[in-house]
Amino acid sequence: MSDSYSLLILPGDGIGPEVMAEVVKVIDWFGANRGMSFDIQHGLVGGSSYDAHGTPLTDETMAKAQSVDAVLLGAVGGTQYDSLDFSVKPERGLLRLRKEMDLYANLRPAQCFDALADFSSLKREVVAGLDILIVRELTSGVYFGEPRGIHSDDNNPDNEGGRVGINTQRYTSGEIRRVARSAFELARRRSNRVCSMEKANVMESGILWREEVQWVHDNEYPDVELSHMYADNGAMQLVRKPRQFDVIVTDNLFGDLLSDAAAMLTGSLGMLPSASLGAPMANGRPKALYEPVHGSAPDIAGQGKANPIACILSFAMALRYSFDQGDAAAELERAVERVLADGARTADLMGPEGGTPLSTSEMGDRIVAALSQG
Ligand code: NAI
Ligand code: MG
Numbered sequence: 001m002s003d004s005y006s007l008l009i010l011p012g013d014g015i016g017p018e019v020m021a022e023v024v025k026v027i028d029w030f031g032a033n034r035g036m037s038f039d040i041q042h043g044l045v046g047g048s049s050y051d052a053h054g055t056p057l058t059d060e061t062m063a064k065a066q067s068v069d070a071v072l073l074g075a076v077g078g079t080q081y082d083s084l085d086f087s088v089k090p091e092r093g094l095l096r097l098r099k100e101m102d103l104y105a106n107l108r109p110a111q112c113f114d115a116l117a118d119f120s121s122l123k124r125e126v127v128a129g130l131d132i133l134i135v136r137e138l139t140s141g142v143y144f145g146e147p148r149g150i151h152s153d154d155n156n157p158d159n160e161g162g163r164v165g166i167n168t169q170r171y172t173s174g175e176i177r178r179v180a181r182s183a184f185e186l187a188r189r190r191s192n193r194v195c196s197m198e199k200a201n202v203m204e205s206g207i208l209w210r211e212e213v214q215w216v217h218d219n220e221y222p223d224v225e226l227s228h229m230y231a232d233n234g235a236m237q238l239v240r241k242p243r244q245f246d247v248i249v250t251d252n253l254f255g256d257l258l259s260d261a262a263a264m265l266t267g268s269l270g271m272l273p274s275a276s277l278g279a280p281m282a283n284g285r286p287k288a289l290y291e292p293v294h295g296s297a298p299d300i301a302g303q304g305k306a307n308p309i310a311c312i313l314s315f316a317m318a319l320r321y322s323f324d325q326g327d328a329a330a331e332l333e334r335a336v337e338r339v340l341a342d343g344a345r346t347a348d349l350m351g352p353e354g355g356t357p358l359s360t361s362e363m364g365d366r367i368v369a370a371l372s373q374g
Contacts, residue, residue, distance in 0.1 A: 016074025
C-alpha cells in the first residue's frame with residue numbers, strides 16, 4: 001500500500017522557482033522509488049501572485065493551504081515590488097499564510113555537515129556533528145503584545161525628547177503550553193531532551209513560561225529530559241558548547257535572536273531549512289509550512305546560481321514532521337551530506353581556493369543521483 005500525501009507548492013519569487021524546481025525532482029524520486037504518492041497542487045504567492053491577481057495571496061490559494069498536509073514555499077519579494085503599497089507587498093502573502101494557519105511553532109535546525117565545518121564561525125572541533133533544533137514561539141510575545149506604540153510623554157519634563165516607545169511581552173498559559181507540547185513531541189523523535197530558555201530572573205512572563213513548560217513536562221511528557229536556562233546564558237552556551245543541546249524551546253523574541261545566531265554556527269544561508277507548525281488537523285498531522293530561511297535573492301535570481309539545498313532540506317523536514325517518514329528524511333539528508341563530501345559546491349559554498357561552481361540544477365541532479373546510488 002502506498003502512503004499518500006497532499007502538498008501545496010508555492011515557488012514564489014526570485015530564486016524561489018529555481019530552487020523549487022530541484023525540490024520537485026527530489027519529490028518525484030521519492031514517489032518513484034519509495035512507495036509514496038504525492039498529490040501536488042501548485043499556486044502563486046508574493047510578487048508573482050500580485051502580478052497575476054493583484055494580491056500577494058488569493059483566497060483560493062489560502063483555502064488550499066488550509067486543506068493540504070503540508071505547504072512548501074520558496075521565497076517572496078523582489079526590488080520591483082519595493083514601491084507597492086504595504087497592504088499588497090509580497091511579504092503580506094507569507095504573513096497571511098502564517099497567521100491564518102496559526103503556525104505557532106517555528107522550527108530552525110542547526111545541523112553541521114562535516115564537509116562544510118570550515119564555513120562555521122567557530123572551530124571545527126566545536127561544531128563538527130552539531131545537530132540541534134530551535135523551536136521558537138511565532139505568533140505571540142512582544143512582537144504582538146498590547147499596549148504598543150510611540151506616544152508623547154508630555155507631562156514628564158525630565159524626558160529629553162518627550163516621547164516614549166512601548167511594546168508588551170504578553171504570553172498566556174495556553175500559548176506557552178501548546179508550543180511546549182510541540183517541543184516535547186519533536187524531542188521524542190530525536191534525543192529526547194528539551195532545554196527551555198527565558199529570563200525568569202527578571203521577567204514575570206518568563207516565570208510563567210518556566211512554570212507552564214514544567215507543567216506540560218510533568219503531566220504529559222515525563223519521559224523527556226527537561227532543563228531550564230536563562231536565555232542570556234543560553235546565548236553564551238550556544239557559541240561555547242553548542243552540542244550540549246538537542247531541542248531548545250523559547251519565546252518569539254529570544255528565538256528570533258538565538259535561531260539566527262545558531263544558524264551561523266553551521267555556515268551558509270543557502271543551506272538552512274525551516275518549518276512552521278500549528279495545531280494538529282483531523283488526520284493527526286500538524287498544520288505545516290516548510291520554507292528555506294533565505295529570501296528571494298534578487299542579486300542572483302535568474303542566473304542558475306542559487307543553492308537549492310535549503311529548500312531540499314525543508315522538504316526533508318516535511319518528510320519527517322508532516323509525513324512521519326523519518327527514515328526517508330534521513331536518507332535525503334545523507335544524500336546531501338554525500339554530495340558535499342564529494343566536493344559538490346554551488347557558488348555560495350566556494351572557499352577561497354576557488355574552482356568551478358555547480359549550477360542550481362546540477363546540484364539538484366547530483367542529490368538525486370546520490371539518492372539513486374543509495
Ligand atoms: P536573501 O536571503 O534573499 O539574500 C541574502 C544574500 O544571500 C544575497 O547575497 C543572496 O544572493 C544570498 N543567498 C540567499 N539565498 C541563497 C541561496 N539559496 N543560494 C545562494 N545564495 C543565496 O535576503 P535579502 O537580500 O535581505 O532579501 C531579498 C528579498 O527577499 C527581499 O525582498 C526580502 O524581503 C525577501 N526575503 C524573503 C524571505 C522569505 O521569503 N521568507 C526571507 C528574507 C528575505
Ligand atoms: Mg531574524
